[in-house]
Amino acid sequence: MPDIRRHITRDVPVARVSDSPDAVIAALRGTRHHGVGTVFVVDGGEMLLGQVRLADIFAxxxxEGTLAQFVQAAPVTVHPDTDQEDAASLAIREDLISLPxxxxxxxFLGALPPHALMQVLREEHVEDLHRLAGIWRSAEDARRAxxxxxxxRLRHRLPWLLIGLAGSLLATRVVAGFEATLSQHVTLAFFIPLIVYLADAVGTQTEAIAVRGLSLSPGGLGRLLLGEIGTGALIGLCLALLAAGFERVVFGQPGLATVLGVSILAACTIATTIGLLLPWxxxxxxWDPALASGPIATVLQDVLSLLIYFFIAAAVLG
Amino acid sequence: MPDIRRHITRDVPVARVSDSPDAVIAALRGTRHHGVGTVFVVDGGEMLLGQVRLADIFAxxxxEGTLAQFVQAAPVTVHPDTDQEDAASLAIREDLISLPxxxxxxxFLGALPPHALMQVLREEHVEDLHRLAGIWRSAEDARRAxxxxxxxRLRHRLPWLLIGLAGSLLATRVVAGFEATLSQHVTLAFFIPLIVYLADAVGTQTEAIAVRGLSLSPGGLGRLLLGEIGTGALIGLCLALLAAGFERVVFGQPGLATVLGVSILAACTIATTIGLLLPWxxxxxxWDPALASGPIATVLQDVLSLLIYFFIAAAVLG
Known part of the structure; x- marks a missing residue:
C-alpha cells in the first residue's frame, strides 16, 4: 500500500485567507498552475485553513469580503504518509476532487490533484483484482501483466500458489485420514469437488465484499459477522437441499444425502465467517485486507470443509 | 455496464472559440458552475471544438488571440451511450479530468466532471471484485453489500452459486464415471481437492489479469494467448514437480506421482487458456468480461481438470 508522496504537487493555486475573491482571480492571471479548479487557503504562517472551489470564488x-467566509472549520486533509487508497476513499466520501x-x-505541503486521485483509484482497482486472485504484484506493475x-509472470504468480499448494497437501492429508471410510463408501469421493468448490465460491463472495466493504460499512464487527453468518446459513440451506436432492435421485443413498446436506450447510456458514474475519x-x-482474500482463506475453507464432510460421513455412514 | 447519462452535467463553463482569454475570465465572474477547472469550447452552432484547462486560460x-489557439484538432469526446467504465478508462488514458x-x-451536450469519473472508477472497482467472486449486483448496490x-444478499449471491452447483454436479458425474478406477486406487481421491484447488487458483489469476488487462494491452489475442499458455505451463511444471515429490515421500506410489504430475501440468495450462479465452x-x-471470470470459468476448469486426472489415472494405473 504505497503512500501518496509521489502524487503530491505544489503546483496548485494558494491564496491567503485575507484575500478577496477579486484579488484571487487577479493573482491567477498570467500564472499557470497544474490544477486550477481548487484554491488552497493558508494563513500568514502557511498553515492550511481550507480549500475553496474556484467556482465559488468566481461566484x-x-x-465584499475575504476567503474567510469559504473556509471550513476543520478542513479535510491528508498526510504524506497517508495510504493512497485511503486518500482516494476520503476524497470520494467527502465529495472532493483534490485533497490538501x-x-x-x-x-500546507501541496495537494493531490484530481488526475492523481483517478490514477490511484484505477491502480487500486487492478491491484485488488490481482490480490483477490492471489497475484503478488505492485499496482504499478499491473498494467503490463x-x-x-x-x-x-511466474515470479508474481507462483508465491501464493505455493502457499495454496501447501494447504492443498494438508487437505490431502485430511482426506487420507479417512481412508477407511472412503474405501467403504467410494461414492463419498464423487462429492469432494462439490464441497471444495462451494466452500471456495461462497467464501470468495464474502471476501470480495469485505475487501472494500469493511471500510465503507458503519457498525461494529459483531453486526457484520451476524449478517454474514446468516447469509452463509441461508445460502448453505438452499445449496444443501438441492445437492441432497440430486444425490437421492442419482445415487439413491439416503445416508449420503444427509452427510452432503449437513456438510454443505456447515461449510457455507464457515466460509462466510472466515471470509469476513480474515480480511477484518x-x-x-x-495489512491490506485484499491479501487475506487470496489462497490463505481459500485453503482454510477447503481444509475445514473436508474435515466436516468426512467427520459427518464417518459418524453417519460408519 | 451502465452508460454515462446519469453523470452528465450541463452546469460547466462553455465559451465560444472566438472569445479571448480575458473575455472568458470576465464572463465567469458572478456565475457559479459545477466544475470550473475546464472550459468547453464550442463554435457558433454549439458544435464542440475542444476543452481548455482554465489554468491555460489564466496563463x-x-x-492577444482567442481560444482557437488552445483547441485540439480532434477533441476527446464521449457519447451519452458510452459505457461509464469505458469513459473513465478514456479519461485516464488521455490524462483528462473531465470529458465532454x-x-x-x-x-455539445454537457460534461462528465471529475467527481463523477472518480465515483465511476470506485463503483467499477467494487463491481469487478463482486463479479470475479460471482456476485450478481449493480455497482450502485455494492456499497450496501x-x-x-x-x-x-441471498438474492444477489445465489444465482451464480446455482450455476456453480450445477457445474459441480457435473464434476460429480465425471468422478462417478471412474468409480472402478477409484475403488481400486482410493489414494486417487486424496488428491481431488488439490487438483480442483490448483485449477481454480491458476485460472482465477489469469481471469483477474484479463478482466481489465485485455482493454489495456496492445497486441492481438494470439500473442496474449501464447504468453498465458507459456505461463500456465511454467507454473504447472513447478507445482507438478512439488506435488509429485510430496506424493513419493508420503504415499510412495510412483504411478500416482506420474498421474499427479502430468495432470497438474495439463490442468494449469488449460486453466490459463480458459481464463484468458472466456473473458476475451x-x-x-x-458483455462485461468480469462476468466470465465467475463460476463459469471455474466450473469448466474443474470438470476438465478432473477428466484429465482420471483419464490419465485410468491409463497409467489401469
Whole structure:
C-alpha cells in the first residue's frame, strides 16, 4: 500500500485567507498552475485553513469580503504518509476532487490533484483484482501483466500458489485420514469437488465484499459477522437441499444425502465467517485486507470443509 | 455496464472559440458552475471544438488571440451511450479530468466532471471484485453489500452459486464415471481437492489479469494467448514437480506421482487458456468480461481438470 508522496504537487493555486475573491482571480492571471479548479487557503504562517472551489470564488467576484467566509472549520486533509487508497476513499466520501496535504503541524505541503486521485483509484482497482486472485504484484506493475515474459509472470504468480499448494497437501492429508471410510463408501469421493468448490465460491463472495466493504460499512464487527453468518446459513440451506436432492435421485443413498446436506450447510456458514474475519483481522493489524482474500482463506475453507464432510460421513455412514 | 447519462452535467463553463482569454475570465465572474477547472469550447452552432484547462486560460490572460489557439484538432469526446467504465478508462488514458459529451452530430451536450469519473472508477472497482467472486449486483448496490439483510444478499449471491452447483454436479458425474478406477486406487481421491484447488487458483489469476488487462494491452489475442499458455505451463511444471515429490515421500506410489504430475501440468495450462479465452470471448460479444471470470470459468476448469486426472489415472494405473 504505497503512500501518496509521489502524487503530491505544489503546483496548485494558494491564496491567503485575507484575500478577496477579486484579488484571487487577479493573482491567477498570467500564472499557470497544474490544477486550477481548487484554491488552497493558508494563513500568514502557511498553515492550511481550507480549500475553496474556484467556482465559488468566481461566484463571489465583485462582492465584499475575504476567503474567510469559504473556509471550513476543520478542513479535510491528508498526510504524506497517508495510504493512497485511503486518500482516494476520503476524497470520494467527502465529495472532493483534490485533497490538501499537510505536515504534522498542519502546514500546507501541496495537494493531490484530481488526475492523481483517478490514477490511484484505477491502480487500486487492478491491484485488488490481482490480490483477490492471489497475484503478488505492485499496482504499478499491473498494467503490463499480460505482456510480460512468462518467466516474470511466474515470479508474481507462483508465491501464493505455493502457499495454496501447501494447504492443498494438508487437505490431502485430511482426506487420507479417512481412508477407511472412503474405501467403504467410494461414492463419498464423487462429492469432494462439490464441497471444495462451494466452500471456495461462497467464501470468495464474502471476501470480495469485505475487501472494500469493511471500510465503507458503519457498525461494529459483531453486526457484520451476524449478517454474514446468516447469509452463509441461508445460502448453505438452499445449496444443501438441492445437492441432497440430486444425490437421492442419482445415487439413491439416503445416508449420503444427509452427510452432503449437513456438510454443505456447515461449510457455507464457515466460509462466510472466515471470509469476513480474515480480511477484518488483516485490516486491524494494518495489512491490506485484499491479501487475506487470496489462497490463505481459500485453503482454510477447503481444509475445514473436508474435515466436516468426512467427520459427518464417518459418524453417519460408519 | 451502465452508460454515462446519469453523470452528465450541463452546469460547466462553455465559451465560444472566438472569445479571448480575458473575455472568458470576465464572463465567469458572478456565475457559479459545477466544475470550473475546464472550459468547453464550442463554435457558433454549439458544435464542440475542444476543452481548455482554465489554468491555460489564466496563463494567457492579457495576451492577444482567442481560444482557437488552445483547441485540439480532434477533441476527446464521449457519447451519452458510452459505457461509464469505458469513459473513465478514456479519461485516464488521455490524462483528462473531465470529458465532454456530444451527440451524434458533435453537438455539445454537457460534461462528465471529475467527481463523477472518480465515483465511476470506485463503483467499477467494487463491481469487478463482486463479479470475479460471482456476485450478481449493480455497482450502485455494492456499497450496501455488508449491511443489507441476509435475505437480500441471498438474492444477489445465489444465482451464480446455482450455476456453480450445477457445474459441480457435473464434476460429480465425471468422478462417478471412474468409480472402478477409484475403488481400486482410493489414494486417487486424496488428491481431488488439490487438483480442483490448483485449477481454480491458476485460472482465477489469469481471469483477474484479463478482466481489465485485455482493454489495456496492445497486441492481438494470439500473442496474449501464447504468453498465458507459456505461463500456465511454467507454473504447472513447478507445482507438478512439488506435488509429485510430496506424493513419493508420503504415499510412495510412483504411478500416482506420474498421474499427479502430468495432470497438474495439463490442468494449469488449460486453466490459463480458459481464463484468458472466456473473458476475451465475453468482451468480443459486448458483455462485461468480469462476468466470465465467475463460476463459469471455474466450473469448466474443474470438470476438465478432473477428466484429465482420471483419464490419465485410468491409463497409467489401469
Amino acid at each position: 463571489a467576484a465583485g462582492t 496535504v499537510v505536515d504534522d503541524n498542519g502546514r 499480460l505482456t510480460q515474459p512468462p518467466t516474470l 483481522a488483516f485490516s486491524r493489524v494494518g | 494567457a490572460a492579457g495576451t 459529451v456530444v451527440d451524434d452530430n458533435g453537438r 455488508l449491511t443489507q439483510p441476509p435475505t437480500l 470471448a465475453f468482451s468480443r460479444v459486448g
